[in-house]
Amino acid sequence: MMDEIRLKNIELAELSKALGAKNAGALEKAFGYTTVGEFLWHFPRRYVDVGELTPIAELPFDEHVTVVAQVVNVSQRQMHSRRGFIFEVTVSDELANNGQELRMTFFNGYQARNDLQIGTIAMFSGKVGWYQDHLQLSQPDYAILDTAEQADPRPIPIYPASAKMPNKKIRDLMGLLTELFTEEQLPEFLPEATLAQHHYPRRAKAYLDRHSPREIKQAYIARQRFAFEEAFLLQLSLAERSRKLGNQPAIARRQVKDGLADKFESRLPFELTDDQLEVGAAITADLARAHPMHRLLQGEVGSGKTIVALRAILQVIDAGGQAALLAPTEVLAAQHYSSIKKMLGNLAEPGLFGEGEGTGVALLTGSAKTAQRREALLGIASGETGLIIGTHALLGEHVRFAELGLVVIDEQHRFGVEQRDALRAKGEDAVPHTLVMTATPIPRTVAMTVFGDLDTSTIRKLPAGRAPISTHIVPMQLTGFRDRLFSRIREEVSKGHQVYVVCPRITETAAEQGILVATAEDGANQTMSVEAMFELLSSMPSFTDVRLESLHSQLDSHDKQEIMDEFAAGQIDVLVSTTVIEVGVDVHNATLMVIMDAERFGISQLHQLRGRVGRGGLPGTCLLTTWLDADHQSVNRLRTIESTLDGFELAEADLAERKEGNILGVQQSGSRSTLRELSIIKDRGLIESARDDVQLLMQSGNWAAEHSQLASVVGSWIDQSTSEFLNKN
Template identity: 80%
Template sequence: MAKSATFSFEAAELATYLGAKNASALEKVFGYTTVGQFLWHFPRRYVEVGELTPISELPFDDHVTVVAQVVNVSQRQMHSRRGFIFEVTVSDELSSDGQELKMTFFNGYQARTDLQVGVIAMFSGKVGWYQDHLQLNQPDYAILDEVAQAEPRPIPIYPASAKMPNKRIRDLMAVLEEEFTAENLPEFLPEKVLKAHSFQRRHMALADRHFPKETKHAYIARQRFAFEEAFMLQLALAERGRQLGTQHAVARPKVVGKLADNFDAQLPFTLTEEQVAVGDQISSDLTQSHPMHRLLQGEVGSGKTVVALRAILQVIDAGGQAALLAPTEVLASQHYASIKKMLGPLAEPGLFGEGEGTVVALLTGSAKTAHRRETRLGIASGKTGLIIGTHALLGDQVQFADLGLVVVDEQHRFGVEQRDALRAKAGDALPHTLVMTATPIPRTVAMTVFGDLETSTIKRLPAGRAPIQTHIVPMQLTGFRSRLFSRMTEEVSKGHQVYVVCPRISDSTAEQGVLLATYEDSAGQTMSVEAMKELLDGMPEFVAVRIEALHSQMDAAEKQSIMDSFARGDIDVLVSTTVIEVGVDVHNATLMVIMDAERFGISQLHQLRGRVGRGGLPGTCLMTTWLDADHPSVGRLKTIESTTDGFELAEADLAERKEGNILGVQQSGSKSSLRELSIIKDRALIEQARADVVNLTEEANWGKTYPQLLSVAGNWVDDSTKEYLNKN
């Protein structure tokens, strides 16, 4: 096809090469509209003759590949729903014993067209059992022509659907194959980078990814594209960091003899070496005339709040205001109470020796109108130095006199628009930003997602934090069930308090009745907050125990009232959902019971466990499960039981969740640009890409040296990802 000099093959509409009908089908099924989007629809695996299994040796429940000839086909309507089942009987082509196997396709329109009697094809799927015989249910298949049978090559298996099956995808991709040229698919990675890692050029790698002569060629090509994504992402993050360096912020240097110094002087404990070191990093950042953009991560109870408060006081001393944004009213109120307590007399305006106090205010959505009006007035006038709040801080009616620092607690719970709205309140000069998280972040995630942030980590817990013992409680054993409840009453009798966390809030009346009536044999049932409270209320040993329930469906005032009562010690046992996962700080709580713990993730379990042992008293976490000890989900609980190292658990959590959301897709609301890069498999690639980008950007005028790379870098991420990077 003739092209002009400005023609871009990857930007071309699919209809240009594949026709309107095929282009429309690809858009409906996958959302693709351009050639470039379709080219990155890579196979998820490949099948080849070397993997073939004779039908007579098929292992049940395994994934297999067979080459067979269709000997019979039939079709029948489904009774329970609309549609039909297309059944294919095949005979083994790999051996001469004539073994047969059935294949089943639900609404198999394409299979009905392709798989006629006499056709030889390669089938791939999981071996199942139906009506006393083995079968493959909804297998992938590829029809083998004479050339393919004579010279077998790996057959790509793509992400597909009933309306866009594998064979059609392969056929459409084959139409584009002749266009895989250096002219149509120009290389943009620097030549020296390609040579350093022995990567192919783009057009050759694409050919090997879709049409490999050997499977190993496809995976070598996959490495190249995974590296390309890592490299371009790191370049985008580096550019974001460069832009931050050119933006203006008001420098907030330390002022001797004022709030910050007075606070340090009155601290009843000694800061750890890590707290001091991280504090010095942040303090230095605040003296710069470009905005600080730092991520502070540390275990629950590692002392992040003290570090953040010292930074806040430095900004206030320098004439600015600080805002601490928390995701929930409970957490905002906890921060308010703990910070007021830490500051003591410094939380009120006035003279104290050489220093001054400052007003600390709380602003939440549930605050009464008069309180909100008074608080907003203090913020606008500059009288209030520290404002702690929830989304209420983002409202148009909240205006700051001189916002110098934004502290965001648990960043992953906020959308980019919300954080950006608060920063916009600082006027022309951007505020410094400190992001805190108690969820340890694996190194590769930090490099991939927060590559443009300076990262500080506090690993060591302060003195006085008691160790937490963690145990799995097998509920199918009567003795363990009895011991669970007696441990709860033992802690209460010592004057301590107990959390009981359940996976859900309530059951239907019928379900709850069955659960409570047959609790001794309720394996497989999921405990709810309401059912657990009713169960404890009905047990004789809990008659004198003060028990309350807490969950997200309560209104804010009721939740706060219950949390305040628990904090005062007026409640012995708090039965709750994960609403207490973050920020709830009750030093007298020593026992955490997590019902049906296999229903929670590793990070969530670690966060919940961190709610106890916070006041110098030893903490215990009991994770209950009805599952057998060899169940895969119990392996997750054993991981939690074996270590309290949050960073080790973060790695385990990442491996369990697979890719997860490495670009904050839940915040941008659409798909990420990443297709090949895996933060689990590609850790070495990510680190190498980061090093290569650092070397590249240290070159003067690198954009002029690599104009193709500069051009692609500006358009590489999609709009939603670009917005995410720009607003973080």
């Protein structure tokens, strides 16, 4: 059977041809693998080193140990406090002749029950505990040893396994493939100079060292090599995409002297910051080129990104094009429409038929009435409307632009790749320029990995007039702090200011109705809902004359907009809301943000919410409430928010606690990330090194001709979902 796939790249071979139909079927059922290459990337999650072995008689309490022992007794009993069973194994030391025994405990140990029969010899690894006057290992890792392995001192790989595909079976099947780990079967594609520079093993040896190392050090060097391989391929893919995008034709939108952009800038009642001027100059230069701009603009909440984007929009309109601003929610789209119209004044009115001296600005959302929608579509198609602001409604097939020259995407993480691509595709005659904005600062490693094909600009300095925001944790289990929280809200309203109260959910279950009154009395830890908080505030005598309103995603679009308009106009004192107000809502008189059960939100989300206050020159305050004990791990996250206003510092902290799938692949493309060894969090140095190596490779001219094997791998490396992600992001 092996002869059938010899002289071919074994990674492309079907598992059934390498391991037989039965084994291939078992692997596909357990892990979804169908090719040898997929199975080869089923790397061990750790290794047990024979050199780590400890005799049972010398086991240190509360430390991690490894023992080789023979099973001498097994038993099973039901758990009393919950469903399931405990499988207990007694083993005798194989290192000594004194008959020392040790107990192993497995909770719902279905796999252990199948593997560990009396007489079985295995290597066990775990933390030494104490139970009923006996030392024991609870839920230990184990690897069953055959006769040859007992005599072989090399480390034992511990694979991700399942009940029907245990570790021993995986090791046996992988062992059948190791004879094919040759240069011929696993050809190298990384540049020789790159391998030599980093002292990485060649591919065939790296596979062997990963699955059957002679010492653990070899395994971890091989792991570094495969992680670097992924980083290198990803960076090269991004660099190639950037090169191809840069070669696409676009209409140059050069700056027009004394045009709308210049008039807008001259009328600003304040000076732009140095960051805004620097970023604006880079965008002006990008737009003047005959190739499409692809730029990411990141900056703190309230840093002035919208003004920079508006300046670019007017430059495009001056040059005969149109611009589309895509926002993730109707509330934010309406907010942009209102604030941009206000900033532009009569520049937001067409000069030919209207009374202004500018261009038409229109709003298009899913809830727009028929007449309003028809008028907006007509203005877009005729070219009279230079700027169209909207939500997903802009993506509709009936939306036709006269000449789309610029796409601005606000809060890019809220959109799927297909949606972003659909809007860009509306530039029918030429590829429009693209400006992507985010108020969530992106750590350098993530920016390189996810947005490596975009030019990145950052606005760090906040404009003058932005007041500082003080942040405090409120321990709700203490009655005095609970009482002070409500009086603090009342005090802010008495000063003529407005307050946000944000809750993690809209409503509570029937069983939880009325729980908040009990919560205030006994300190029970209950998640606050918008409806419950609204009812609680409404029932308090001190809030009798306070104008309260609630806002959440289940409300009708018209009702949501009406509530936001009333809050912006100062007709609502306290707005109880979900995170629908997280992005873009700009109410200058709002000075207090109360976030209930703050531990239920992520670091970046809390920072975004906090940025809703202190926007009008008045000092802002953010109160983070929690029922958790002060030493709880989640409270440490709140202390991080409390300690700094630096969004970039917080972004790094957020990255440190997030899972990989939330960063690349899952949220962006709708499926798992194709990265299997590379960790964006742990492998920052590898990513930066790979980026430098790729840039050096690209400078050499036609790298694909010089490295044909590498070019072939790059073309097929990225799976379909990630390919779509890279091509459309």
